[in-house]
Amino acid sequence: MMHKHVFRALAVAAFTCLLAGPGSATAQTTKSAGGTLVVGTAPKYPPFESKDPETGNTVGFDVDIIEAVAAKMGSKVEWQDTNFDQLLSSITTKRLDLIVGGMADTQERQASVSFLDYLRLDSIFYTLKTQASKFPSMDALCGKRVGTARRTIWPDAIAAWSEEHCVKQGKPAVVVVGTDGSPDTRLQLNQSRIDAAVQGAPTLPYQNKLEGNKYVQVGTPFLPQLMGMGFRKNDAEFGTKLKTAFNAIIADGTYKKILTKWGLEGSAVDAARINGKQ
Known part of the structure; x- marks a missing residue:
């Protein structure tokens, strides 16, 4: 009987995982695990993000910033391309952990997501x-x-x-x-x-x-x-991690190097802000 109960419990757990599907586990669990951040962007707005015509890879200021911030968090980045008008909904439906796209931090958008502000726009x-x-x-x-x-x-x-x-x-x-x-x-x-x-x-x-x-x-x-990278609204723990990591790349000079690389020195911020507040 004991073995039957164990088997039944394992079967239920396995069935639950199947129902969850491969996409839901990725964006919902990687933040806490610190493994991979699933980041969405619409690569049509250089110098922030665009496709390299030779490699087909997404490149730009936003890409370099996210990779640098993720490194400070001990995470890797999985990039997913989408349309600009689907970025916000991809956060609210938990398909993505983070979004960038030359996106302005506005009160209207703050109704559905929170922002880590990283550039003047x-x-x-x-x-x-x-x-x-x-x-x-x-x-x-x-x-x-x-x-x-x-x-x-x-x-x-x-x-x-x-x-x-x-x-x-x-x-x-x-x-x-x-x-x-x-x-x-x-x-x-x-x-x-x-x-x-x-x-x-x-x-x-x-x-x-x-x-x-x-x-x-x-x-x-x-x-x-201000331009912001969007994450799940009121996810204070993740927001604090982002803010700490971004301030770290300001402190060690990485932020300045990336700004200079893309000709954006005049748009720098002096510190990380969440929804416009330091």
Whole structure:
């Protein structure tokens, strides 16, 4: 009888594991085990993350930062590509431990995930250098077609800026054009389908390096924010581990080296913050 009970218990346990499936165990248990962090990203936003055309590997500032932080935590990293608009839900459904993607830390997003803030992300308007004379000031954006990735915070941010600086001043509103992402935004700009565009200030110098100084900033940053790596909301223990590890790579100079490698020195933060709070 004793053996039957043991066998029955083992069978139930095995069946439970099968029901859990291979995907659920990975992201839910690796954090505490310290083995592997399952990290998701949308590799279409250089210099933060993109695909190396020669190797097919995901490379970029975010990749280097996550790998350095994971090393301080004694963990390895398993990268998973996904669409930008699926990153947040992948955390709430526990398919991933951590997400990065040039993502701004906003109060709206904090409703579903928590953020470890690791870079300043000032948003800017920009246009082609050949069209710069049409935009002597930011007021010239009123009535123009301005493109940006539709799944980001930027469409609403542009509309809010337009309401304050155009509509309330008796000028025509900015026409917000949603795109499929930064590459599509630049394509539409180069095809004259839009007049200007919006993206994070840190990305423009990198893109100019790739495309021969083709783009120019219009005015000053209009939306100062922090960029964060997302993890499960209210997981204070994991957040503390992330914060400690990130502060460690600041202290030993690794953070500065990675910033310099990707030309992002001007966007550095002085210390780790969780949801904007030190």
